[in-house]
Amino acid sequence: MHPPGADTVLVRHGDVNTKSNTVKRYMEGLLVENLEALLTDRSIPGEVERRWNRPLIHTSEDAIEDATDTVTDVFGVVSASPALTVSTEKARIIEALEETARACYNGGTFAVDARRADKTLPYDSEDIAREGGTAIWEAVADDFEPEVDLDDPDLTFGVEVREDLTFIYLETVPGPGGLPLGSQEPxxxxxxxxxxxxxxxxxxxxxxxxxxxxxxxxxxxxxxxxxxxxxxxxxxxxxxxxxxxxxxxxxxxxxxxxxxxxxxxxxxxxxxxxxxxxxxxxxxxxxxxxxxxxxxxxxxxxxxxxxxxxxxxxxxxxxxxxxxxxxxxxxxxxxxxxxxxxxxxxxxxxxxxxxxxxxxxxxxxxxxxxxxxxxxxxxxxxxxxxxxxxxx
Incomplete structure (x- = not known):
């Protein structure tokens, strides 16, 4: 499941983060090469952007699910999420959560899992979780009685605010984990x-x-x-x-x-x-x-x-x-x-x-x-x- 208009796959790696900056940079380069190779081999449209800690796959909404499935076959990928990208403006984030709720939330419990990387922004993750949760509730209240469950929700609205972009997603698909292929000897x-x-x-x-x-x-x-x-x-x-x-x-x-x-x-x-x-x-x-x-x-x-x-x-x-x-x-x-x-x-x-x-x-x-x-x-x-x- 993905938000309407989803255009980016958010890629996460794990053990790579334990390495020194020099080794981490090298391994992230290998990971990007392997992501590009698998997308090309499977004829999945997508442009890989290398970012520190979070490689991104820019694609179309029509291809977002196939791109996510492909990415989560790449060694070194811990998980991936098909996401909608919006600005870091708080009002736009709340608006996107409302739109996503109307399209994808049709019953059961929910929660907002918000994270903010840029500490200079005039709000924190708790603000997004609180105001976003209220917006989601109001967006669907006329159709059914929503319920919040912060421990084990049926649907989690993920919000990751980076320095210049915000990613909104509904699922985290597990990958194989491990290390990028080619980072060890044959x-x-x-x-x-x-x-x-x-x-x-x-x-x-x-x-x-x-x-x-x-x-x-x-x-x-x-x-x-x-x-x-x-x-x-x-x-x-x-x-x-x-x-x-x-x-x-x-x-x-x-x-x-x-x-x-x-x-x-x-x-x-x-x-x-x-x-x-x-x-x-x-x-x-x-x-x-x-x-x-x-x-x-x-x-x-x-x-x-x-x-x-x-x-x-x-x-x-x-x-x-x-x-x-x-x-x-x-x-x-x-x-x-x-x-x-x-x-x-x-x-x-x-x-x-x-x-x-x-x-x-x-x-x-x-x-x-x-x-x-x-x-x-x-x-x-x-x-x-x-x-x-x-x-x-």
Missing amino acids: VIALVSGGIDSPVAAYEMMRRGSPVVPAYVDLGDYGGIDHEARAMETVRILSTYAPNFDMHVYRIPGGETVDLLVNEMEQGRMLSLRRFFYRAAETLADRVNANGIVTGEAAGQKSSQTVRNLGVTSRATRLPIHRPLLTWDKADIVAKAREIGTFSDSTIDAGCNRVTPGRVETNARLEPLLAAEPDDLLERAATAAADATLVAP
Whole structure:
């Protein structure tokens, strides 16, 4: 819902405000670039104005809702409000509140949440809240009995008075929060096309890290459907970052998977994880990435017990980022639905045939090294060197 004549999206960021002025200025610049890129990619008309603490999207009333929806997909945005801009003259603010009430307030409780940034103005936020509330009441009193509720109103009239403009809005739409994409170093995202890995990649993007997607081709144990679902989840992730390269590195792993299936029973899945990690490390050196992100969660699978994670992690010198480490599966599924990757992640691709009949939950490194092929990590490095780029 927006006031009649709404022409601006008021954008708010959060963690950016905790930075020094120099870093904050840099991150706000990235945020503006990312806002512009997403608006352009989705063909939403809007001009981004960079302001200290509050980037603005100037658009038309016809496009205001689409612009708000787009803005709240941008990493680093905490929330956004479709707003009407008026002058800082108190009489004009009160008049705009009356007009908004007549158009949008049709029952229930209400409140006025007023804030004033410019302390030199001849009124304060309490004046706006009190006089604005009276004006709203009188504007609708002939149609129904209005009621004020300052604690939990059905409708809140937001008023934000800045140095030269006032913004009037009726809703605050949450965004992903985090940091602007590009404010942190890139990481390799191991994507399998399952439910977890795209969500983990999204969470790293939300904290500012561009991801370099890497898919390990499992050969006969994966197949066309396995690869297709991985590519589709990356394609969906790319819609949140149209100004970043999201081509996928396809790493050949079929021969190694076949070798592990034929030669290993206990610990097979752990050795396969070690293969993934070393391949990702080699690829990271190639593309100047600074870590690896996976969708692993403590205890979710046999290969993801705390002990097993410790054993498999030693295959790489790079940090392995596991943003879902403490998440429950239900929360991961909910996030996958929210960002749009869930449907494709649930396609049955048959890759569970790699899993042995007896799983290892309490591995130790030395016995695992003795059981796995001596050249496993060399195979991984070679596979990563042979990786090819594929468009998602």
